[in-house]
Amino acid sequence: MGNNCANPKPHKILRGAVYAALILLLSFLTACGDRPKTEIILTTDFKEGEVFRIENTSCYLPEIMVYLVNSENRYDEIFGEQIWKVPIDDSTVGDAYKETILARIAQIKVMNLLAKDYEVSLTEEEEALVDAAADEYFRSLTPEEVDIMNVSVQTIRQLYQEFAIANKLYLTITEAVQPEISDDEARAVSVRSILIKTYSMTNGGTRIEFTQQQREEAYNRAQDALAKIRTGTDFDIVAADYNEDSESEYSFGRGVMPVAFEQVAFNLDNGEVSDIIETEYGYHIIMCTSSFDRDETDANKAGILKKRQQEEFNIIYEQFVKTLTANLNAPLWESVTYEKSPAVNTTSFFEVYDRYFAAEES
Numbered sequence: 001m002g003n004n005c006a007n008p009k010p011h012k013i014l015r016g017a018v019y020a021a022l023i024l025l026l027s028f029l030t031a032c033g034d035r036p037k038t039e040i041i042l043t044t045d046f047k048e049g050e051v052f053r054i055e056n057t058s059c060y061l062p063e064i065m066v067y068l069v070n071s072e073n074r075y076d077e078i079f080g081e082q083i084w085k086v087p088i089d090d091s092t093v094g095d096a097y098k099e100t101i102l103a104r105i106a107q108i109k110v111m112n113l114l115a116k117d118y119e120v121s122l123t124e125e126e127e128a129l130v131d132a133a134a135d136e137y138f139r140s141l142t143p144e145e146v147d148i149m150n151v152s153v154q155t156i157r158q159l160y161q162e163f164a165i166a167n168k169l170y171l172t173i174t175e176a177v178q179p180e181i182s183d184d185e186a187r188a189v190s191v192r193s194i195l196i197k198t199y200s201m202t203n204g205g206t207r208i209e210f211t212q213q214q215r216e217e218a219y220n221r222a223q224d225a226l227a228k229i230r231t232g233t234d235f236d237i238v239a240a241d242y243n244e245d246s247e248s249e250y251s252f253g254r255g256v257m258p259v260a261f262e263q264v265a266f267n268l269d270n271g272e273v274s275d276i277i278e279t280e281y282g283y284h285i286i287m288c289t290s291s292f293d294r295d296e297t298d299a300n301k302a303g304i305l306k307k308r309q310q311e312e313f314n315i316i317y318e319q320f321v322k323t324l325t326a327n328l329n330a331p332l333w334e335s336v337t338y339e340k341s342p343a344v345n346t347t348s349f350f351e352v353y354d355r356y357f358a359a360e361e362s
Helices: 020-029 063-080 081-085 093-117 125-138 143-149 151-174 212-229 235-242 261-265 296-322 329-337 349-361
Strands: 048-055 057-060 187-196 197-202 205-207 249-250 275-278 282-292 325-328
Touching: 020 048, 048 063, 048 081, 048 187, 048 329, 057 093, 057 325, 063 093, 063 143, 063 349, 081 093, 093 151, 093 296, 125 151, 125 349, 151 296, 151 349, 187 235, 187 261, 197 275, 212 235, 212 282, 261 275, 261 282
Parallel strands: none
Antiparallel strands: 048 057, 048 325, 187 249, 187 282, 197 205, 275 282
């Protein structure tokens, strides 16, 4: 099963995450999707450089360019400039990422509007951090970078301030969600397992299901492995000979493994070995090494809490979005591009913010 069964890692509050609610807002701005409660106002009454407006708050072209330039430069370093031309459906990676930038900035703007309802604002100390971060990033820019983004230190300060308020709002809403999570709900078990696969993979990554005869041969092989274990051969020795999985040990909570695998694993006692179990991966034999993994259970509790907190935030956020009116300056948005230049290499916009505010948001 390998990585298919790995526990998902929790995301940062906003950095690196695109919530489902953000996708709702993206469709809300670009006039796509089913939005019976969303009011879209078509207007040409935009100020110069105004990309979109949500209620009384606006996003201007320099804000878009800060995101676009920093993000594309960073990904260029990792993947090369050709990444942006890779096709996705009827579009490209570059076009899709541009839409993600629009959605992320829009989410931050909406969260700042919502913050007023919750009376969330920055303290003097937090405002001072915003000032210091904005000054540091702006001083790092070359004249060419300032020119291509058409940016000022005031623009950077506004972006950082909106980041900080959005994160503070998220913490305000989610920290109020503190459900009781029992050991049983979060219980994790540890097992050793043997997998005999019922499929193969081509060099191109295509999965090919076994024929009936091949499945019978795989099942017979699983029976041989189980018989050796039942007659006293050490489980690990049998696993070394028979296991076709990339891993042989797993610790997990509920809802991670295939259902049949999980149901058996959670009903084994320490040292107990299962019968043969069939899943979409093939035939499994499980030995329970711990029917209650304390460390993994505690980690699962934290994961469950974060998930419920995010769900609660998304409910509040989505309800708020539906009360708003939005305007997208489509011609300006469609014209937005970043012409690469050897003199424009800035990538540190997000890193500078993280350096000043990571402690406050952890």
